[in-house]
Amino acid sequence: MIVVVSGNLRRYTSFEQEVRLDATSLEGALEALVARYPGLRPVLYDGDGKLRSVHRLFLNGELLDVGHGDRALAPTDELGILTAIAGG
């Protein structure tokens, strides 16, 4: 599956926009992403290990609800992470 990273977050993925990962769940994909790019972990997650509310997740182009929970992913799925309204 592919994780698509945008904006300010790309500086933490060596400016790669699309990151190909072997993950079968949403939580697994995010964990694999921050394992590959450790600098991304404090940006994505708060001190309690929760995804910061300023980041929105899109699965195959559809916005996931805030309380989306974990879900299974297919090999062809595309998970997008978008920072909502970057300040400045």
Place this chain on the structure above:
Amino acid sequence: MPRAIDWEEVVDTRTFSAVQLKPGIVTALAWNALARWLRTHLVSLPELIGRESTGLVVMGFHLEYREPVSFFDCEAFRVRGAFRMLRRGERGQLDLRLSSGARELAVARLLVRPVAIRDPVSLGAEPAPMPEALMMRFEADERESTSPARLLPDRLATVETTGTLLAEHTRPFRIHRHLSEVAEQWSWTEIPVLVEAAKEDLALAPHEHAALLRRCLVRRLARFDVEFSRPFFSFESGEIVTRAYDVAERLAFVHRLTSSRGEHLHATVVEVFEA
């Protein structure tokens, strides 16, 4: 009267095109006017963002050219900007005026929305009113409860429903760093640069209406309106879909800036030229 800032801007060869004061110069002046106003009367933009965790997201910009002025008859002009909060701190509006002596070159309105920055590293933010501690520093006539008027929808409708479609063109673009700002997203001030390239490509292409379309290269732009829907981030690619219209013998262009796959609208621009 709301407090204003003003300064004299000295003209150089980039300030004007062969036809008029460039809209990209006016957008840059408008943004700098807001930065100067904030620094003078509130806090500087770096302080606002870094210490007060408050950002300002641009929602719309509306420019009207007034008296025709060329490079050779304007060695400097005054920039004057006044800023006030609307809708009880949920919106802000900068009113800009450019003048040279008794001549009014252009007026513009910039509409912004405060956001609360939740993460100082990514600058991720959420809509929120201007913090009360900062609102208290605005004077009484700089704080209004009314909402600002949206100008673009009616202007867009006028062009698209009463105008005759002449041509259409799609131009890809990428938001490189030179088009970006500190938060790694496009700088709104660069919108005129992006749409001018699309418009000129359309005008210069061989076309049955080429002579009419090329008026945009010699006639003065009368009005420039833009409304923003969502940002483009740095290094992202998109497309500008440009349509040219004849509206009662005035040339008009509608530009829609979309994501590369066309699934998201990021901004809409309406340009109307003098007859």
